[in-house]
Amino acid sequence: MHLWLQSTSFALVTLLLFLLSPVLPPQILNPTAQARSGREENRERDKLEGTWVIEAGKTPDGKTYTGKATFIKSGQIYSVRFQSANGERTGIALMEGDRLFVGWGTFNRMAVYKIQPDGSLVGKWVTGGQMGKEIAVGGKPGQVEGTYSFTREHGGKFEQR
Structure with missing residues (x-):
C-alpha cells in the first residue's frame, strides 16, 4: 500500500x-x-569581470609582452591582477560608460575627471576599495594646468597644483 x-x-x-x-x-x-x-x-x-588574455602588448621602450589581466568586481570598483613574464602587478579599475580606467601603483589610487567648459573638473576617485566624487575649481577654460581647490562629495577641501 x-x-x-x-x-x-x-x-x-x-x-x-x-x-x-x-x-x-x-x-x-x-x-x-x-x-x-x-x-x-x-x-x-558585467562583461568586464573575468580573465582577459593580453596577446600583444608593447612597453614604452618598444619591448613586446603577453600576459593576462583578471578583473574582480566589488561594488562599482574592480580589483585587477596583471601577470606577464615580467612579473605580477595589482591595481584598481573603474568603468565609466564605455571607457575603462585602470590604475597601478603602491597605493592603488586613481581619479578620473571630466574637464568642464569653465575649466573646472568634475570627477570620481577610487582608493582602498572606496569611491567618491569631487569637484575642482580654479582652472582656466581650455587648459588643465593650474592650481585647483577640490571639494569632496562628503565635505573636505584641499588644494592641488
Missing part, C-alpha cells in the same frame, strides 16, 4: 508539472537551464 501511494503521488506531481509547464519557468524543470541562465545573466550584467 505504501509503495502504491508513493507511485501515485509521484504520478500526480509529474502530471501537475506537465500541466503547469507553460506557466512555470524552464529553470524549475531543467536545472541545467537554470545554471546556464544564471551564467548568461551574470555575463550580461
Whole structure:
C-alpha cells in the first residue's frame, strides 16, 4: 500500500508539472537551464569581470609582452591582477560608460575627471576599495594646468597644483 501511494503521488506531481509547464519557468524543470541562465545573466550584467588574455602588448621602450589581466568586481570598483613574464602587478579599475580606467601603483589610487567648459573638473576617485566624487575649481577654460581647490562629495577641501 505504501509503495502504491508513493507511485501515485509521484504520478500526480509529474502530471501537475506537465500541466503547469507553460506557466512555470524552464529553470524549475531543467536545472541545467537554470545554471546556464544564471551564467548568461551574470555575463550580461558585467562583461568586464573575468580573465582577459593580453596577446600583444608593447612597453614604452618598444619591448613586446603577453600576459593576462583578471578583473574582480566589488561594488562599482574592480580589483585587477596583471601577470606577464615580467612579473605580477595589482591595481584598481573603474568603468565609466564605455571607457575603462585602470590604475597601478603602491597605493592603488586613481581619479578620473571630466574637464568642464569653465575649466573646472568634475570627477570620481577610487582608493582602498572606496569611491567618491569631487569637484575642482580654479582652472582656466581650455587648459588643465593650474592650481585647483577640490571639494569632496562628503565635505573636505584641499588644494592641488
